[in-house]
Amino acid sequence: MAEPTRVLMMNDSMNVGGAERVAVDIANSLDRDRFEVTFCSTRQGGPLVDTLADDVDHVSLDRSATWDLRKILTLRRLVRERRIDLIHSHGRGTMKFVALARATGAVRAPHVFHDHFGWLHVNRSAPRGLREALQRGVDTYLGVDQRLCDWAVTAAGLPADRVHLMRSGVDLDRFTDVTPVDLRDEFGLPEESIVVVMVANFRPQKDHPTLFRALSTLTEPERSRCSIVVVGSTTADPEYFAGCTAMAADLGVDDMLTIAGSRDDLPEVLGGADAGIVTSKNETGPLVVLEFMASSLPFVATDTGEITRQVSGTGVGWTPAPRDAHEVGEALREMLRTPPEERRAIGRRGRAAVESTFDQRIVTAAIEDVYASTLRSVRAGGVGNSP
Amino acid sequence: MTSRGREAQGVASLSRQVERLRDRPSLDLSVVLCTWNGERWIRPFLQSLGDQRRLPDELVVQDDASDDGTVEVIRSMAGSMPFDVRVEVNPERVGSTANFALALERSRGRFVALADQDDVWYPEKLSRLADEFERDPILTLVFSDADLIGEDGRPLDHGLWDTRRVGGTLRRRPIVSEELAATTALTTGCTVMVRHRVIEAALPFPAELDHPVAPMRHDRWLTLIAAAVGTVEAVPERLLGFRVHSSQETGVLVGAELPRALALGISSNVLAGDGRRADGLRARSEQLRVAAERAELLGDFGEAATLRRIAGDFVRRARIDEHGRGRFRLFLEGLRDRSYRLDGWGIGAAITDSLRSILPRSANTGIDSGGGTRG
Structure with missing residues (x-):
C-alpha cells in the first residue's frame, strides 16, 4: 500500500467561525487510507480543537505577526519532523505566513491556499504584498466564492488554471438523528407561533437591523404568528449589540425577539425550529444556510455568498437582496403564509440538496483531487511555484 | 434639542423610513434625466439612449423650466423611443441638485441610472453597469469612467477620472471606502447607476447640501449615502462620451487649464x-x-x-x-x-x-x- 500523503492543515486560530469550521471538517474527513493530517494554528488554539478527530494532532505556533521569524523556524521544524508533503492554509494571514516561510527557504512543501475572505463588500484591492505572496508562495488557490476566484485572477494576477472554486460543505452526521431542543418550552414562546432561528453573532456584517426593519413591515396578525430566536454571541461587539437592541425597541419588534446568546448545541436548536433566517450584508458562504438545509429547515437568507447563490431558485428557501428590509419582509411574509406541510416539504428538499451537493464527503473528495493535481504539477515542475 | 427630543425625532424618522419602504420599485431599470436649456445637445443623447444594448423600462425627465426648445424636442422623440418617457416640467427653476431629487423621487426602477442632457452614451453603458448589480447584490452604487468629448462630439483624448485626478486611486481600489467617499468628490452623476434603496435612504435631500460656500451636489450625496449603507464600486471602463463645453454646470478642465x-x-x-x-x-x-x-x-x-x-x-x-x-x-x-x-x-x-x-x-x-x- 502506498504511503499516505501527509497534510498540514493550517489556520489562524481554533475559535468558532466559518473558515475554522471548514478547516476542521476537511481535516476530519480526509480519506485516512490516503492522507495523514496534522492541524496547526499559527496564532492560538480555541474551542474547535476539541472537535478535531482523535487521530488529528493539533499544534499551536502562537505567532505574533506575519514576520515572526522565530515561528517560521518552528514551522520549519514541524514540517521536517512530520515529513509534511503538502500545506493547506486557510485565511490570508496564515497564507502570508506560509508564503514567507517558503520565500525564506524554510519550507518547501507545496502550498494550497483556501481563501474565505468575507470583506469583499469593503475591500477588493490586491496590494503588492498580498499579490506577491499569492503569486510566489501559493501553488493552488481555492476560493469559497466565485467572486473571490474572479478577484484572484483579475486583481491578484493568478493564472486561471491555478484557481478553483471550492464551495464549502457540511458534516451531515452532526445534523442527523439529533434530539431537538423544545424552543417553545425553553423560551416561553406561544405554542401556535412559527419559531424562526437566526444564527448570527452580533457583528455588523450579520446585519440584524435589516431583520428588525423587515419585521416592522409585518402586519399585526403576521407578527403574532412569528417568534424569532437569535443565536450568537452578544459580546463580540458590545456597541453594535446595544445599537441593535435599541433599534428593535424603537421599531416595536423587540417582543418578537428572543436573544439566546451563544449555544454549543446548534444542531439540537435547529432541530427544534420551524425555519431559519440570516440577513447578512455580505458572506462568502454562508455555512449556516447549509446547516439550515441539513436540519431540514426552510429558510430566508439574503442573496450573498456562493452557497446562497447556488440554492437560490431551487425551492429550498427564500433569498431576498441583502440590506433590503422590504424584500426580506416579503420573504418572511411568504414563508409565514406557507402551510406547515409545504414548509416541511421545502425543508426535505433542502436536506436532499445538501446530501447530493454539499455533503462534506463530496467537498472533501474534490479537495483530495486538488491535492493530487497540485502534487503532480509541482513534481512535474509545472504550474506550481514550489522550490 | 434635548436627547429625549432627538430620540423622539429619531423614532419618527425611523417610522417614516419604514413607511417609505411600502412605496417600492415596480420596474427593473430607470434612467433619470435632468434638463435645462439643453436643446442643442438633447437629440444625440436621446439617440444614444435608444441605442442601448439593454434598454431602460422608463426615462424620467425633469426639466428645470427651460426657456428653449428642450422639452419640445424630448416630447417629439418620446413616441419613437422603445420605452416609457415621462416628462415633468418645473414651474420655476430649482437648480440641478434639487431637480435631481425630484426626478429620483419619481423613478420606479430597481436600478436607476443618472443622465445629463449633453452626453453621449455608448451602447453597452446600461447593460455593463446593471450586470454589475445583477452579479453582485451587495453593490449599492456603481460608476464608470468616461471619455471626454468636445462640443462637436470629437474625442479629446482624455479620460474623466484622470482629469479629475482620481483614476489611479479608483483603479487600484475599485471598492470606494466610506472615508474616501466622505472626503473626496469621486463620482459624476452621468456615470452613476444606483440601487433604489439608496435613493430611499438619500431622499429627501437635506437642506445642508445647499450651502453657498461648500454645496454638495446630488451625485456626491448619493455616493456618500451609498457607501455608508452599502458598497460602491468603480468600473474602470469608459462607458460614455462626457461633453466638455462652456455652458455646462459642472465641467472638467483639460490641457493647460488643469495645472x-x-x-x-x-x-x-x-x-x-x-x-x-x-x-x-x-x-x-x-x-x-x-x-x-x-x-x-x-x-x-x-x-x-x-x-x-x-x-x-x-x-x-x-x-x-x-x-x-x-x-x-x-x-x-x-x-x-x-x-x-x-x-x-x-x-x-x-x-x-x-x-x-x-x-x-x-x-x-x-x-x-x-x-x-x-x-
Missing part, C-alpha cells in the same frame, strides 16, 4: 480668507453628520460613527482658521488622531492646514479664495 487651476486651487486654499474656508469646512461637517443620521436609521452604526469622526475632523480643521492661538497645536492633534489620510488628498489637506496654522492671521484675512477646482 493652472490646480495651482490656483491650492494657493487659494492656503490663502483663503479665514471665515470662508472655515464656513466651508463646517458645512461639510454638517453634511456628513446628516449622512451619519441616515446610516444610523438603517442600522449601519459603525458607518455612522465613521462619518461622525470625519465630521469632527472637519470641525477641527475649521478651528485651525478660527483660533487666535494654539492653531498649530490643533493641527498636531489632527496628525495624532490620523485625521489626514495617507494619500494625495490627505497629504494636501495636511500641508494646507500646517501652513495655515503657522501663517500670521493677518495674512489669512481678506483674501478671497476665488475659484477653486471644480467638482
Whole structure:
C-alpha cells in the first residue's frame, strides 16, 4: 500500500467561525487510507480543537505577526519532523505566513491556499504584498466564492488554471438523528407561533437591523404568528449589540425577539425550529444556510455568498437582496403564509440538496483531487511555484 | 434639542423610513434625466439612449423650466423611443441638485441610472453597469469612467477620472471606502447607476447640501449615502462620451487649464480668507453628520460613527482658521488622531492646514479664495 500523503492543515486560530469550521471538517474527513493530517494554528488554539478527530494532532505556533521569524523556524521544524508533503492554509494571514516561510527557504512543501475572505463588500484591492505572496508562495488557490476566484485572477494576477472554486460543505452526521431542543418550552414562546432561528453573532456584517426593519413591515396578525430566536454571541461587539437592541425597541419588534446568546448545541436548536433566517450584508458562504438545509429547515437568507447563490431558485428557501428590509419582509411574509406541510416539504428538499451537493464527503473528495493535481504539477515542475 | 427630543425625532424618522419602504420599485431599470436649456445637445443623447444594448423600462425627465426648445424636442422623440418617457416640467427653476431629487423621487426602477442632457452614451453603458448589480447584490452604487468629448462630439483624448485626478486611486481600489467617499468628490452623476434603496435612504435631500460656500451636489450625496449603507464600486471602463463645453454646470478642465487651476486651487486654499474656508469646512461637517443620521436609521452604526469622526475632523480643521492661538497645536492633534489620510488628498489637506496654522492671521484675512477646482 502506498504511503499516505501527509497534510498540514493550517489556520489562524481554533475559535468558532466559518473558515475554522471548514478547516476542521476537511481535516476530519480526509480519506485516512490516503492522507495523514496534522492541524496547526499559527496564532492560538480555541474551542474547535476539541472537535478535531482523535487521530488529528493539533499544534499551536502562537505567532505574533506575519514576520515572526522565530515561528517560521518552528514551522520549519514541524514540517521536517512530520515529513509534511503538502500545506493547506486557510485565511490570508496564515497564507502570508506560509508564503514567507517558503520565500525564506524554510519550507518547501507545496502550498494550497483556501481563501474565505468575507470583506469583499469593503475591500477588493490586491496590494503588492498580498499579490506577491499569492503569486510566489501559493501553488493552488481555492476560493469559497466565485467572486473571490474572479478577484484572484483579475486583481491578484493568478493564472486561471491555478484557481478553483471550492464551495464549502457540511458534516451531515452532526445534523442527523439529533434530539431537538423544545424552543417553545425553553423560551416561553406561544405554542401556535412559527419559531424562526437566526444564527448570527452580533457583528455588523450579520446585519440584524435589516431583520428588525423587515419585521416592522409585518402586519399585526403576521407578527403574532412569528417568534424569532437569535443565536450568537452578544459580546463580540458590545456597541453594535446595544445599537441593535435599541433599534428593535424603537421599531416595536423587540417582543418578537428572543436573544439566546451563544449555544454549543446548534444542531439540537435547529432541530427544534420551524425555519431559519440570516440577513447578512455580505458572506462568502454562508455555512449556516447549509446547516439550515441539513436540519431540514426552510429558510430566508439574503442573496450573498456562493452557497446562497447556488440554492437560490431551487425551492429550498427564500433569498431576498441583502440590506433590503422590504424584500426580506416579503420573504418572511411568504414563508409565514406557507402551510406547515409545504414548509416541511421545502425543508426535505433542502436536506436532499445538501446530501447530493454539499455533503462534506463530496467537498472533501474534490479537495483530495486538488491535492493530487497540485502534487503532480509541482513534481512535474509545472504550474506550481514550489522550490 | 434635548436627547429625549432627538430620540423622539429619531423614532419618527425611523417610522417614516419604514413607511417609505411600502412605496417600492415596480420596474427593473430607470434612467433619470435632468434638463435645462439643453436643446442643442438633447437629440444625440436621446439617440444614444435608444441605442442601448439593454434598454431602460422608463426615462424620467425633469426639466428645470427651460426657456428653449428642450422639452419640445424630448416630447417629439418620446413616441419613437422603445420605452416609457415621462416628462415633468418645473414651474420655476430649482437648480440641478434639487431637480435631481425630484426626478429620483419619481423613478420606479430597481436600478436607476443618472443622465445629463449633453452626453453621449455608448451602447453597452446600461447593460455593463446593471450586470454589475445583477452579479453582485451587495453593490449599492456603481460608476464608470468616461471619455471626454468636445462640443462637436470629437474625442479629446482624455479620460474623466484622470482629469479629475482620481483614476489611479479608483483603479487600484475599485471598492470606494466610506472615508474616501466622505472626503473626496469621486463620482459624476452621468456615470452613476444606483440601487433604489439608496435613493430611499438619500431622499429627501437635506437642506445642508445647499450651502453657498461648500454645496454638495446630488451625485456626491448619493455616493456618500451609498457607501455608508452599502458598497460602491468603480468600473474602470469608459462607458460614455462626457461633453466638455462652456455652458455646462459642472465641467472638467483639460490641457493647460488643469495645472493652472490646480495651482490656483491650492494657493487659494492656503490663502483663503479665514471665515470662508472655515464656513466651508463646517458645512461639510454638517453634511456628513446628516449622512451619519441616515446610516444610523438603517442600522449601519459603525458607518455612522465613521462619518461622525470625519465630521469632527472637519470641525477641527475649521478651528485651525478660527483660533487666535494654539492653531498649530490643533493641527498636531489632527496628525495624532490620523485625521489626514495617507494619500494625495490627505497629504494636501495636511500641508494646507500646517501652513495655515503657522501663517500670521493677518495674512489669512481678506483674501478671497476665488475659484477653486471644480467638482
